[in-house]
Amino acid sequence: MASQPRQIFILTGAGISAESGLGTFRDRGGLWARFDPLTLATPEAFAADPDTVLDFYNHRRRGVIAAAPNAAHAALARAEAGLAARGGRLFLCTQNVDDLHERAGSAAVVHMHGELLKARCTACAAVSERRAGIPRDDPCPHCGAAALRPGGGWFGAVPQHLDRIDAALAGSDLFVAVGTSGAVYPAAGYVRQARALGIPTCELNLEPSDNARIFDAARYGPASAIVPDYLSELGL
Ligand code: APR
Numbered sequence: 001m002a003s004q005p006r007q008i009f010i011l012t013g014a015g016i017s018a019e020s021g022l023g024t025f026r027d028r029g030g031l032w033a034r035f036d037p038l039t040l041a042t043p044e045a046f047a048a049d050p051d052t053v054l055d056f057y058n059h060r061r062r063g064v065i066a067a068a069p070n071a072a073h074a075a076l077a078r079a080e081a082g083l084a085a086r087g088g089r090l091f092l093c094t095q096n097v098d099d100l101h102e103r104a105g106s107a108a109v110v111h112m113h114g115e116l117l118k119a120r121c122t123a124c125a126a127v128s129e130r131r132a133g134i135p136r137d138d139p140c141p142h143c144g145a146a147a148l149r150p151g152g153g154w155f156g157a158v159p160q161h162l163d164r165i166d167a168a169l170a171g172s173d174l175f176v177a178v179g180t181s182g183a184v185y186p187a188a189g190y191v192r193q194a195r196a197l198g199i200p201t202c203e204l205n206l207e208p209s210d211n212a213r214i215f216d217a218a219r220y221g222p223a224s225a226i227v228p229d230y231l232s233e234l235g236l
Contacts, residue, residue, distance in 0.1 A: 004235055005173035008083065009199075010076060011190055012094040012101070015179020015206055016223045020067040020100055026181050041155045043122075050149075051136060057150040058133040061116050064098040065131065072178065072223035073104035079236035080106055091168040093161075095180060095187050097152030112159045112187060114152030123147040159186060169193055175201045176230075179223050182211035191215060204230055 014024035025032045035056065039045050046053045080090040092109050094101060097116040101109045114120065119130040119138075123145035130138075130151065137146040169175065175194035182188040191214050194201050203209060203218040204226050212218060219226045 004086070004088075006083075006088045007091065007168075007172045008079070008088070008174045008176060008234075009091045009169050009172040009190075009194070010093065011175070011177045011180060011187060012076075012092070012096060013178070013180025013187070014096060015181075016072050016227070017067070017070075017096055017098055017100050018179065018206075019070045019072070019222055019224045020098075022063060022067050022098055022100075024179075024181075026183060037155045041153060043149075043154070043156055046149050054134055054136065054150070057116065057153070060153070061131075061133055061150075064100075064116055067098065067100060069100040069104035070224045072227035073100050073106070075228035075231050075236075076101065076178075077105035077107075079231045079234075080108070082236040091172065093165050093168070093187075093190075095184070110161050110165060111152065112161055112165060114150075114154060114157065114160065116150060116152045118151030119148040120151045121145060121147050122149050127151055162186065165190075166193070169199070170197060172199055175199050176204060177201075177209070177211070177215070178204045178227055180205070180209060182209040202230070 018024050024030045040053055040056045083090045092101060092106055094109060094111055095113050097113055099117055117131045118127050119134050120127050121140035124143040126140060126142035128141050134148050138148050139146055140148055169190060177191060191201050191211050201215045203212060203215040205220060207220055219230055
């Protein structure tokens, strides 16, 4: 890269949290290979059997709380500070519903698929902290309705912050995807959007993703190794 990028758009997926012990979705033994998302991760499943759905999410939530950020999360947090120090910006958009980016020190994280440690009220749509889980019939702190559902990872939910994400992508000088299979839209379409805008793209993944042929460049290996190396080559 001739000049240092001023604004870097980073898209992360489950692969960045794999080495922290959190399962991915589509790898061998992934979450959706063991559980059917349509019976556990949709509004319809929640309406039909809220206890089973809440048990599933509370189990995942306990896994997130027990996990620790890895070197890839830490490198992104350092890069955010490094870019800001030189007047730039690292826009971190994650498909993940864990809080490992925040716990690694990233100050600005956009969760386009929501957050597992929060709850969303299906009556008033308010989002509230729920690190301790969502007891059945827990009242919404905003409207009092007993209508709380997990705040993230919901199949069929509309991804969030899309306008903000599109605007940040349009203003970026580099697009980097980390640990995502490129299987789920709209996130899977961002590399094409970047290319159409003439923005250089790079994939950092354990193995070539569904979108591999679209990227200008790629590094393959475990995120905890390739992400810090890649960012340090950018002076971050
Ligand atoms: N380092 C880097 N990449 C890894 C690692 C690792 N240690 N382990 C796995 N990967 C890669 C896999 O090769 C795969 O390409 O991470 C990717 C994970 O892909 P998915 O399991 O499909 O996860 P993701 O892309 O985040 O899924 C997107 O699908 O089910 C929905 O809402 C869910 O946000 C999720 C979305």
